[in-house]
Amino acid sequence: MNGQYASLLIALPLISAFFVPLIKGLGKKTVKYYLVVITALQTVIAAWVFQQVYTTGQPIIVVAGGWKPPVGINLYLGHFAALFVLIVAAVSFMMAVFSVRAVEIEPIDKYAMLFLLLMLGATGMIATGDLFNLFVFMEITAISAYALTAYNKTGEAAEASMKYIVLGGIGSSFFLIGVALIYGSLGTLNMAQIAQLAGGMDATVAQVGLALIIFGLAVEAELFPLNAWAPDAYQAAPHPITAMFSAFVVKAGLYAMARLLYLMQAVESWGSVLKLLVVMATLTVIVAELAALRQKNVKRMIAYSSIGQIGLMALAFALGTQSGVDAGVFHMVNHAIVKALLFLAVGYVAITLGGTEMERFQGLGKRMPLTAFAITVGAVATVGIPLFNVFWSKLRIIIATLDVGYTWAAVLVLSASVVEAVYYFRLLHTIWFTGEGEKVSESMVIGLVMLFLAALVVVIGVYPDYAWSIAQKAGEDIFNVAQYVKNVPLMGVGA
Amino acid sequence: MISVYYFGAISLILIGLYAILVKKNLLKILIGLSIMETGVNLLLVSVGYVAGKSAPILSEGIRPSQAVDPIPQALVLTAIVIGVATTAMALSVAIILHEKYGTLNIEEIRRLRG
Numbered sequence: 001m002n003g004q005y006a007s008l009l010i011a012l013p014l015i016s017a018f019f020v021p022l023i024k025g026l027g028k029k030t031v032k033y034y035l036v037v038i039t040a041l042q043t044v045i046a047a048w049v050f051q052q053v054y055t056t057g058q059p060i061i062v063v064a065g066g067w068k069p070p071v072g073i074n075l076y077l078g079h080f081a082a083l084f085v086l087i088v089a090a091v092s093f094m095m096a097v098f099s100v101r102a103v104e105i106e107p108i109d110k111y112a113m114l115f116l117l118l119m120l121g122a123t124g125m126i127a128t129g130d131l132f133n134l135f136v137f138m139e140i141t142a143i144s145a146y147a148l149t150a151y152n153k154t155g156e157a158a159e160a161s162m163k164y165i166v167l168g169g170i171g172s173s174f175f176l177i178g179v180a181l182i183y184g185s186l187g188t189l190n191m192a193q194i195a196q197l198a199g200g201m202d203a204t205v206a207q208v209g210l211a212l213i214i215f216g217l218a219v220e221a222e223l224f225p226l227n228a229w230a231p232d233a234y235q236a237a238p239h240p241i242t243a244m245f246s247a248f249v250v251k252a253g254l255y256a257m258a259r260l261l262y263l264m265q266a267v268e269s270w271g272s273v274l275k276l277l278v279v280m281a282t283l284t285v286i287v288a289e290l291a292a293l294r295q296k297n298v299k300r301m302i303a304y305s306s307i308g309q310i311g312l313m314a315l316a317f318a319l320g321t322q323s324g325v326d327a328g329v330f331h332m333v334n335h336a337i338v339k340a341l342l343f344l345a346v347g348y349v350a351i352t353l354g355g356t357e358m359e360r361f362q363g364l365g366k367r368m369p370l371t372a373f374a375i376t377v378g379a380v381a382t383v384g385i386p387l388f389n390v391f392w393s394k395l396r397i398i399i400a401t402l403d404v405g406y407t408w409a410a411v412l413v414l415s416a417s418v419v420e421a422v423y424y425f426r427l428l429h430t431i432w433f434t435g436e437g438e439k440v441s442e443s444m445v446i447g448l449v450m451l452f453l454a455a456l457v458v459v460i461g462v463y464p465d466y467a468w469s470i471a472q473k474a475g476e477d478i479f480n481v482a483q484y485v486k487n488v489p490l491m492g493v494g495a
Numbered sequence: 496m497i498s499v500y501y502f503g504a505i506s507l508i509l510i511g512l513y514a515i516l517v518k519k520n521l522l523k524i525l526i527g528l529s530i531m532e533t534g535v536n537l538l539l540v541s542v543g544y545v546a547g548k549s550a551p552i553l554s555e556g557i558r559p560s561q562a563v564d565p566i567p568q569a570l571v572l573t574a575i576v577i578g579v580a581t582t583a584m585a586l587s588v589a590i591i592l593h594e595k596y597g598t599l600n601i602e603e604i605r606r607l608r609g
Contacts, residue, residue: 155595169528184542232607
């Protein structure tokens, strides 16, 4: 098959979103099943792209309208994008299945539309090869995320959404100023050409432009000074959406940040931008982990834990070495699986027992044993116990930090794990050793999804080699910019 | 040579940022957000501006070499549309907030803490 079919990854969710109003006439249930079907289709296409890219070892370059880059906009589905597009589609599919049970509030057709647009935006951010196209996809993601955050129509949801909108607005303005600076000095928006020309860029302009872009993306990537919206939005959003935020929306922002950072490696002042990111990532880890300790609401606690993990990934990317990037990508994959599992299980508890406060989890081990088991696997994995997947990626991050001589960063990762252990084991104690209760019947379908994710956690934990080799290829895709430039068929215009 | 447009753009951005950071009324914050976006758009257009050239529209007597850079203008058109969507979204959320809390003062809208 022709590689250009990969453009269906963008086209399918977009066209399907516009068909939702037509489907609505067939009934409310139909809309939910329509969502499941479309996300399943998307997963199939993404799996095909993944299989293509990883067997041939060549990226798929989708050229829009036959215009060669840099005149036309191209999609770049390299090793990283292929892997993450698959994760985006698969997590969306699971959350679409979960939505059948979890989302009862009207208007369900708007929910389906925004759900598809959120998936589209994240896919686009990961796949695009053009700086301004990245901005457009980022805004698609952000605006659908604002709307989905406010979807429950409670005061809290509106409040969280408003925080997100204001911070997101500031972030996108910063990002655009950065784009203006880069375009003004290089005269191109194509990412491969930016990488090609970056060496000749004025060091100060590049530094300011890159720093502004990192600040702009930090809102989506939930890095410290700009992540105040995240715990609120995670808490107030519908449960499937929270899992999507944590599993891939934030990863798309982080990936865009890492990609742009490494594209401009040739810039003289690159090191100082890396230092900025190291500081932001460190503060993110410290603040988020300490905030998680004093949470009474389990969903909010896991949200803070998620932000802390994102900080670790940003730290790994900010090391500026191949092993750091590989470790960061590996942690991204593991974290996507674990947090999808945790938010799915916690969300399922919330819709069955009516809330996510700590007291509701008392006796969960007796009331909903399967869900309690899923939460246990997720919690133990996040802490980084051996034989679970996150252990290996944390280990890789520690090795990468020691490689560049940042002993304090290794200490940071380890102490973050200790703090995580404190609050996750407190939750597990509540679940298994306190409270009594009657057994509640658990849904088969959601149970299967949870078991599948839990099995994935354990399988990667016991046999990490295959996942690690995939993560290494994906990391290579981000780090090896010369190869990236070579892969994009640039027309010989300009420089 | 630094053009006056850059000063205008930067001051608009700073005015917007000031409003967002300092004002207590939600609507004023949203106005600040819009001002900031306008400033960024002006900055983008002025990046592509060449003194004495005409708009990049194909018309009689104007050759391609006589037009300013069209790409920033295309970018700004997109950015304006996105800005409108964000503003509409923000205002509708502000309506819900006013219904639920009975105020637009951000110091009183804080049920989510910790």
